[in-house]
Amino acid sequence: MNRSFPGARAVTTATALGTALVAFAATGTATAAAAPNGEWAPFTRCPVDAPAMLAADGIARTPQCVVSTSPSGSIKLGNTTVTTGRTNLQIGVIQNSDGTSSVVAPAGGALIADSATVPGGLLGLMCPSNIPAITQICESLSNSTLNKITATVESVGAPYGFNQTAGIVTGETIVAIPVRIHLENPILGGNCYIGSKSNPIVLRPKNLTYPDFGISFFDGDGTVADDGELTRINLTGATQNDSTFAVPGATGCGLGLFGLIDAAVNAKTGLPAPAGTNSLTLNNSQTALAGLTAPGTVAPDAGKLLSQAWHSAVD
Template sequence: MRFSLGARVATTATALGTALGAFASMGTATAAVAVPNGEWAPFTRCPVDAPAMLAADGLARTPQCVVSTSPNGSIKLGKTTVTTGRTNLQIGVIQNSDGTSSVVAPAGGALIADSATVPGGLLGLMCPSNIPAVTAICEQLSNSSLNKITATVESVGAPYDFNQTAGILTDEPIVALPVRIHLENPFLGSKCYIGSAAKPIVLRPENRQFPEFGMSFFRGDGTVADDGEMSRINLTGATQNDSSFAVPGASGCGLGLFGLIDAAVNAKTGLPSAAGNNSLTLNNAQTHLAGLNAPGTVAPDAGKHLSRNWHSAVE
């Protein structure tokens, strides 16, 4: 029983690990949250109380928690490459009996990550320029703290096209992740984005190598136990990459300059950029997946059972 469950959970964890690492390529740090006990420790934000998770019966729908982290990586958009820092993404997954999967994000957002700094700042992003209004801004930026730009990746829709089998393979897309990138600097205003809900950047990450596999069993409160009702899959050390995505041009940048800064940013960075000219790399991805060993034995309340277990490790 455990062997078959472990194989199924491992497949899901591998797939989601790649997807999660890609989605968390850049971001913004948020306040610390409570750390659950024992084997639950990485799952600080699993959406166990989301309606879809609670409704999972353990037969037709099986609920699981997933977290994926990466210490660093890089993302190339057109002519600009940004080094990324620590990332952490957490979601719930519902495995359906027909072989499909559904993704559930935490209510406060799935992504927590260090902010990424754009190399060269605003000077590097849009200067020099042959647009007089932009040139005037460029002249003010030399040796100025106003030059710094931070970039934050934001979800603009639910993941889709999840392929569970691809999670145990290499060089095959696992999931589609629609995102946009928020560029922040006083001269850019508050609505400067690369990508949008209508025209997102769609990441389709792939494994570049097989991750190392480990598994543990534990009780509902997180205590390690060979006869525990919970299991945790650990997948570590994989490099993840996607170079298939296209990047639209920047929009909404600049304070009342009627698209002039949009044009300057796009011209300097080479946006829009067609698929094949962009790439995402996440180093040393660490992925963990937790689920009930025998969800059918607590049907139709598997989701509620998972929620109670997680809360028992937190409270």
């Protein structure tokens, strides 16, 4: 059997390899930078060429690729609930020999997702209002184009606090995901955000239900092989939730109105909202983790070989 890179398969346990990651609704269609073959297919954005991943030796530091998707769900921020579409979270993970882990985000950010429309648009988000300038805006919103608001989630830094075993149990935080939400509408202008780089919304998802567990072995180019140099863990079908995150108020909304739209949006939606008043639910999450089957046997080149394998399935 042809191999795309050297490495011997060793018997390993898969119990601790499972993980599940989540994200929530946003605009911005989930697009792939690459189309890997076979078992690599979901891992379109794994940062295999990041310096930290390439430097992982396979003994003290073991590199892995993780992807998690969900087809639907919902997010409640203050008084507003939005139905979510597809989400796609991808990261590189370095498992350290001391039991800790480090997360490496793709260059374009860890999270992308399909579009979400805010129910009621501007009318629902800030009307009625006792602020005269806002009342005038509310009275002009019969035009559906002016009323519609879309929300885009944006990564604001790499996820952190990754717990590999939490993905196969319930009730334990899997990872912390810092994000902000970009609210887009002609009246809101281009800088209307809930959360910021300095004060993000931090999601800490957990499994509400146990996922189904599966495992496969494959060669570097993605071809399934019983003696493959790579292992893929699959965790499917779990419902995931987080109700622990706080949400700051909206800022930067409205052109030339000196914060009046910020105030109207926050008053109507109940922002800022403390932890315990917000929630995220992701349905039917599908998570996969891929890494070398026996990384110690190819030390110190585990990171380089993982990158070579991924590229052999893409190029």
